[in-house]
Amino acid sequence: MSTQNTAVVKPGEKPPQKPSALALMASRLSVEPAKLHATLKATVFKNASDDEMLALVVVSNEYGLNPLLKEIYAFPAKGGGIVPIVSVDGWNKMLIRNPDFDGIEFEFVDGSDGNPYSCTATIYVKNRNRPVKVTEYFSECHRNTDPWNNMPRRMLRNRTLCQAVRMAFGFSGVYNDDEAQTIVDVQSVVLPTEPPPKLVAAPAPETKLSPQAELEGIITAGGFNLQHLVEWGKLTGNINDADSLTQISELSAEVAKRLLKAQKGLLAGLGDVKAGAVS
Numbered sequence: 408m409s410t411q412n413t414a415v416v417k418p419g420e421k422p423p424q425k426p427s428a429l430a431l432m433a434s435r436l437s438v439e440p441a442k443l444h445a446t447l448k449a450t451v452f453k454n455a456s457d458d459e460m461l462a463l464v465v466v467s468n469e470y471g472l473n474p475l476l477k478e479i480y481a482f483p484a485k486g487g488g489i490v491p492i493v494s495v496d497g498w499n500k501m502l503i504r505n506p507d508f509d510g511i512e513f514e515f516v517d518g519s520d521g522n523p524y525s526c527t528a529t530i531y532v533k534n535r536n537r538p539v540k541v542t543e544y545f546s547e548c549h550r551n552t553d554p555w556n557n558m559p560r561r562m563l564r565n566r567t568l569c570q571a572v573r574m575a576f577g578f579s580g581v582y583n584d585d586e587a588q589t590i591v592d593v594q595s596v597v598l599p600t601e602p603p604p605k606l607v608a609a610p611a612p613e614t615k616l617s618p619q620a621e622l623e624g625i626i627t628a629g630g631f632n633l634q635h636l637v638e639w640g641k642l643t644g645n646i647n648d649a650d651s652l653t654q655i656s657e658l659s660a661e662v663a664k665r666l667l668k669a670q671k672g673l674l675a676g677l678g679d680v681k682a683g684a685v686s
Contacts, residue, residue, distance in 0.1 A: 428464045436473060451480040452489075459489050466580055471504065472497050482584070493581045495565040502572045507533045511571070513564055518545070526563045528571035541571040550585060618663035623655040625670055631677040638680045639673070 426434070433440040448455070451474045452463055463474070463481055470493075472478040478497035481489040493501075502508055509531040518524035527542040548566045549555050555562045569583040616624070626636060633655055640646025646662060658666075666673050 428461060428468055431468055432464050435468070435471075436475065447474060451475070451477060453481065454483060455481050455489050463489075463491055466491050470497075470501050470578065470581070472500065479581070491581055492584055493569075495568065495583070497581075498569045498572050498583070501576070501578060502530075502568075505576055507576070509533045511568075513567065515560060515563075522549075523560050523563050526560075526567040528564075528567045530571050530575040532575055539571060539575040541567060541574050543567040543570060548585065617656075618660050618667060619656045619658050622658070622663045622667055622670075625667070625674070626655065626677065629674050629677065631674075631681060635677045635680050639676045642680070643676060 427440075429444055430440050433443045436443065438446075444460075447464075448460065452460055455463060459481070463479070466472075467474055467479050470479075472493065474480060476496070477494055478500060479491060479493050482492045484490055502511070511531070512529045514527045514529070516524045516526075523545050525542050525544045527540060530539045530541075532539060543563060543566050545559065545563055548563060549559070566583065566585060569586075572578060626632070633652065636646070636655065637649045637652055640649030640652075645666070646652070646658070652658070655663075
């Protein structure tokens with residue numbers, strides 16, 4: 408009969424503690440824990456709180472990623488906090504080290520504008536009858552950045568690789584850089600926690616100009632004055648008792664409206680009057 412060797416804890420003794428996540432990473436990377444902690448806090452995990460630091464280290468250990476090679480790093484979120492980002496090198500490392508990985512192929516379809524239309528990644532997985540296929544579209548992935556504008560096919564291939572690896576092997580809790588930016592944008596929307604301030608009443612709409620005022624504006628803008636209108640009214644008979652006018656506002660609304668409708672002819676007539684008038 409076989410027996411298992413188990414540690415015996417004597418009375419008064421504390422059971423042996425499991426190594427911390429940081430100690431495990433330090434051992435894996437052959438670095439002193441204290442030095443590793445200081446380096447991470449100063450570089451790839453900069454500005455991360457202790458709790459966020461622990462989460463990043465745990466994720467790194469889970470997927471065997473090396474933060475010192477920037478296979479994983481902390482992306483600062485708007486309003487505080489961080490998002491764990493795995494670079495394309497990290498996604499590729501997780502892929503090729505998986506024992507069930509059996510190859511990957513990429514296929515591009517180009518658009519009429521010269522940019523790639525789509526990229527499809529096919530990942531072959533051992534002991535599965537069908538491969539995993541994932542297609543990403545340029546129109547949905549493209550961002551107005553130098554890498555996307557200068558290397559559109561490489562960037563689309565990298566995005567497709569990340570999504571295909573996730574689908575094929577179920578990697579969770581990690582994101583690529585474009586996904587992180589989307590998460591940050593969503594997190595930056597702050598919902599109101601207090602009642603909205605009272606709305607300020609909109610200013611009252613401006614009072615509509617009277618026909619007389621509108622007519623006076625047109626006449627003045629054309630470079631004419633009351634005297635020109637009076638002379639034109641007498642010559643054409645379009646204004647009864649034109650000699651009695653001391654200001655345009657004395658016109659009746661009906662006459663002003665009639666002149667407004669015929670403003671093209673009115674302005675032409677005023678021009679003729681002005682050309683032969685004595686100021």
